[in-house]
Amino acid sequence: MKFNTKTIHAGVHPDPETGAIMTPIYQTSTYAQAGPGDHKGYEYSRTHNPTRTQLQDNIAALEQARFGMCFSSGMAAIDAVAKLLKPGDEVISTNDLYGGSYRIFTKIFSHYGVVFHFVDMNDLEATKSLINDKTRLFWVETPTNPLLKVIDIEAMSGLAQSCGAWLCVDNTFASPYLQNPMTLGADIVMHSVTKYINGHSDVVMGVLVCNDETLHEQLTFIQNSCGGTPGPQDCFLVLRGIKTLHLRMQRHCENGRAIAMFLRNHPKVDKVYWPGFEHHPNHDVAKRQMRDFGGMMSFTLKGDHLEDAFQVISQTKLFTLAESLGGVESLCGHPASMTHASIPKEEREKAGLKDSLIRLSVGIEDVEDLIEDLKQAIG
Numbered sequence: 357m358k359f360n361t362k363t364i365h366a367g368v369h370p371d372p373e374t375g376a377i378m379t380p381i382y383q384t385s386t387y388a389q390a391g392p393g394d395h396k397g398y399e400y401s402r403t404h405n406p407t408r409t410q411l412q413d414n415i416a417a418l419e420q421a422r423f424g425m426c427f428s429s430g431m432a433a434i435d436a437v438a439k440l441l442k443p444g445d446e447v448i449s450t451n452d453l454y455g456g457s458y459r460i461f462t463k464i465f466s467h468y469g470v471v472f473h474f475v476d477m478n479d480l481e482a483t484k485s486l487i488n489d490k491t492r493l494f495w496v497e498t499p500t501n502p503l504l505k506v507i508d509i510e511a512m513s514g515l516a517q518s519c520g521a522w523l524c525v526d527n528t529f530a531s532p533y534l535q536n537p538m539t540l541g542a543d544i545v546m547h548s549v550t551k552y553i554n555g556h557s558d559v560v561m562g563v564l565v566c567n568d569e570t571l572h573e574q575l576t577f578i579q580n581s582c583g584g585t586p587g588p589q590d591c592f593l594v595l596r597g598i599k600t601l602h603l604r605m606q607r608h609c610e611n612g613r614a615i616a617m618f619l620r621n622h623p624k625v626d627k628v629y630w631p632g633f634e635h636h637p638n639h640d641v642a643k644r645q646m647r648d649f650g651g652m653m654s655f656t657l658k659g660d661h662l663e664d665a666f667q668v669i670s671q672t673k674l675f676t677l678a679e680s681l682g683g684v685e686s687l688c689g690h691p692a693s694m695t696h697a698s699i700p701k702e703e704r705e706k707a708g709l710k711d712s713l714i715r716l717s718v719g720i721e722d723v724e725d726l727i728e729d730l731k732q733a734i735g
């Protein structure tokens with residue numbers, strides 16, 4: 357089955373009882389047993405729920421993986437992966453990382469004796485130099501937020517294999533439509549389902565997929581023991597959202613391309629960060645491992661004044677100022693004062709996060725309207 361067909365058919369089947377085409381919302385915590393232990397595969401909904409099962413199977417198929425596990429948020433999924441680790445274990449992670457991932461690693465799991473290294477993974481030598489006999493996990497996020505750097509997943513897989521570590525890829529920004537890390541050597545793929553997979557900004561959820569049976573056993577053990585599982589209503593909403601993932605992504609990419617070109621030619625815009633440009637430093641890797649370049653981008657304004665950026669984001673009418681991304685509606689954000697505000701200005705500048713940097717999550721509206729909106733806002 358090819359990708360577009362999978363979004364609609366993989367893992368889901370008409371209800372055997374009634375023939376209902378759409379997966380029912382099994383709003384139940386428990387299941388009748390004919391005798392002790394004599395059940396139909398479902399005992400308690402933290403462990404298994406039929407609506408969740410169909411969603412897990414569907415996302416696993418989209419990522420070309422055998423197993424899927426859904427969690428109550430992207431962070432709960434990341435938490436489950438980190439719980440594979442023991443005190444003394446070391447993790448090598450992307451440095452340009454989602455803030456919540458950085459926070460859970462440095463503020464929660466470092467207290468349990470897990471050691472984290474953050475490195476620019478485009479620097480293979482620097483990354484390699486962090487490997488030692490305690491390295492257990494490579495944590496890769498690509499494309500990165502908000503500078504849209506692209507990391508070579510196959511190269512990271514090679515490094516992880518060389519030291520017997522797992523490779524987990526946070527694939528949230530790309531979505532399974534643009535990139536399938538399992539086919540590039542990842543052991544685990546993680547998503548904030550909240551973003552592109554659900555795509556309608558009405559659910560918070562996370563997912564992990566993997567191929568290895570032992571890893572799947574360990575992760576489902578953590579999922580069930582720690583209990584960060586989603587309810588059936590949310591699983592239903594995500595199943596519904598996924599059915600148009602391919603159509604949405606196609607439009608996100610088309611609109612993204614048009615807006616990146618518009619911004620690049622705007623006299624007041626300084627730099628545009630979007631991996632689809634040939635001059636983007638990681639364009640070749642992006643072309644190799646991604647199907648298209650997506651609808652996420654950032655740009656800076658000439659002069660780099662905070663006030664100018666504030667002016668733009670307060671004037672847009674269709675681009676709503678908000679956290680999050682990947683929904684059908686266009687959003688804009690200002691990393692220096694929002695997601696990355698807690699980082700001191702000097703550190704921010706060192707990381708390339710300028711004061712005038714504006715991040716866009718380009719939605720699937722008519723692109724002419726989106727461009728008009730940016731035109732009047734940038735002035």
Ligand SMILES: *Cc1c(COP(=O)(O)O)cnc(C)c1O
Pocket residue numbers: 429430431432454456457497501526528529547548549550551560561562
């Ligand atoms: C949003 C996000 C997360 C966290 O997911 P939640 O669903 O908000 O818990 C993790 N990684 C990336 C790249 C994200 O954008």
